[in-house]
Amino acid sequence: MRGFLASSIGVATAAALALPLALPTPALATPSVGAAAPVTPAGSTQSLPLAPLGPSGGRIPGVPGMSAAPAVPEARGLAARDVASFSLVGVVWDDAATALLGRVQVRTRALGTGTWSGWQDVETHNSEHAADPDAVERGTGRVRGSTAPLWVGASDGVEVRVQADTGGPDTRAPAGLPSGLRIELVDPGAARPVTVVDGKNTAALPGGDDKGDSAVNLPDMSMEAAESSEANVPHAPLGALEITELDKADSTADAILAAEGNLSEAARPYIGPRPRIVTRRGWGADESLREPGFGYTNTVKAAFVHHTASGNNYACKDAPAVLRSLYRYHVVSEGWRDIGYNFAVDRCGTVYEGRAGGVAKAVLGAHTMGFNTDSMGVAVIGSFASTAPPKAAVDAVARLTAWKLGLFGADPRAKTTLKSGGGNLYKKGTNVKMNVISGHRDGFATECPGRLLYNELPPTRTTSARLQGR
Structure with missing residues (x-):
């Protein structure tokens, strides 16, 4: 970093x-x-x-x-x-x-x-x-x-x-x-209990898995079903945790987008399987911290891989607490509108929703200064300048990018062109050709995502493309 x-x-x-x-x-x-x-x-x-x-x-x-x-x-x-x-x-x-x-x-x-x-x-x-x-x-x-x-x-x-x-x-x-x-x-505060099953974090959510309550993580539904009623976005009892109207609205919008994606898969066949994603409610995000509303960009042409540089001294069961702490640090201490990354991945390979707005949507993040437009940021929790990233985490990055980039028709093995918004490598307005799956250092002069994680990006591109069926 x-x-x-x-x-x-x-x-x-x-x-x-x-x-x-x-x-x-x-x-x-x-x-x-x-x-x-x-x-x-x-x-x-x-x-x-x-x-x-x-x-x-x-x-x-x-x-x-x-x-x-x-x-x-x-x-x-x-x-x-x-x-x-x-x-x-x-x-x-x-x-x-x-x-x-x-x-x-x-x-x-x-x-x-x-x-x-x-x-x-x-x-x-x-x-x-x-x-x-x-x-x-x-x-x-x-x-x-x-x-x-x-x-x-x-x-x-x-x-x-x-x-x-x-x-x-x-x-x-x-x-x-x-x-x-x-x-x-x-x-980080307290949150619902989290256990580890087969190396995966499992939030205490409906059905005992970590799919969360966002409809984008539930089985696909038809467009008609998604539009008919928000009752089609099931919310099983969550104990003392209240389901807010914002949760319901976000879930319905995500369900409709997911249905739209399914209707157009014939035109965009290279979409990897949707990975299991712990939603913001799953890892205990306090939605009162962030600014209201959501910010979006036009599309997702590239994925920037990061490390959080927060150290490797955490157990997988503690990853939600680490994420709640990162979120609070970004918003309360640094003054950002929300957590900067679109997604996070822990050492056991569990994927977490980051910045609010819908996991299937082109949410504008704050992860790669100069190249947040038309991109997504995924951060592996840890520091990887001198420590090798766990295989489970690298594999999770491949699965996540295969799905999310596929939704927007992007080939993980290809290159794309992004326009710089200003930074220490490229002046504002410069058109830059870079890999669809890039490291943070490709857009900004930095050590992030750490040398050893950066070295894993070439095979990650190959795996991601294979998961898309390319």
Whole structure:
């Protein structure tokens, strides 16, 4: 996920940043080990400002949100402290256009045990996962700069340190840090129980499977049946979980679209089998967080594969909680209208609905800055720069793309042309030819989706096409 920034300021002295004691660590209090605040059903976000740990310098005239480069690297942090329970961390700052050139490290205390982790690095460059520069979503005034999120598991203590780069050979001066640095501690909240059956996450939904209640994931129905009544979109009892009118309307619309797709399959025969998809209700999305309404693009010509860069330290049964945390981080902490990805895939190969609007529709996401139009984004939950992605996850990407690209007549082995909306590789308005199944790095200068996941894309294209019957 790290963006490659063409700036000598961003070239840090490796030895300096490699030292774990590069930042002064305040004297640690001995945090008490007791019962943390209970997990809230809807989840929560604690946002704590980071205080100076070293020289802060002045401000650079004419450069909003950026500190002047001090004589020594600027450092900010948070001393070890008790906090309410959380499971995911990230750092945000005021100006989304300002890069954080430096190193972010956190350590956390496991909930109720008193055991502190070692220092963990947080991926600092995350701006490439966002809406296009001119998109309405970026003009709300709520969007912030941010690191990638890091899943740490249930915790009740945290310590943070952020150090600016030490400077490059051309500048001879260290970088400053963005203004408004805060640590975001995300609690995913509780959701319906999830079990694992044959390596698949299975939400406690009607029939005991993870198909969810969206009609697009139910057996195909005729157009007449879909149009006749929303009673044709069955909703079995879901315990205490209320079925809202929005759920019903979305389900009916998806059912009609699915029926339309079936009626036209003769003209578009290369559509892979629809995979099992855990809907937003299945993984427990709090729909009150996101903006109302949905955004759509014209078609789906390409699929961009990502990794979340949130680490691999999660069990498959915890994937819905990871997803709820990512969703809350994208919306509450980063200021996006909804989760950025159209789909997510966990290490066991379970596919999850991402951004709201209908899994069979061309929903406009915020996943590949410059190329969100006429594309979809699928993120494999984890970090794959130095860790190989599980085969189950790679296979799931092939199944998902075979179906979704097939709905829009796209051949996974082919190339397509997309027009850039602006980014660090292609200027706005540039027509770019790229693979129908591309990695994030093909549209933006970044490490995402990680070298080892990126290397799996060529065989994924072949498998996806085969599943389409090509």
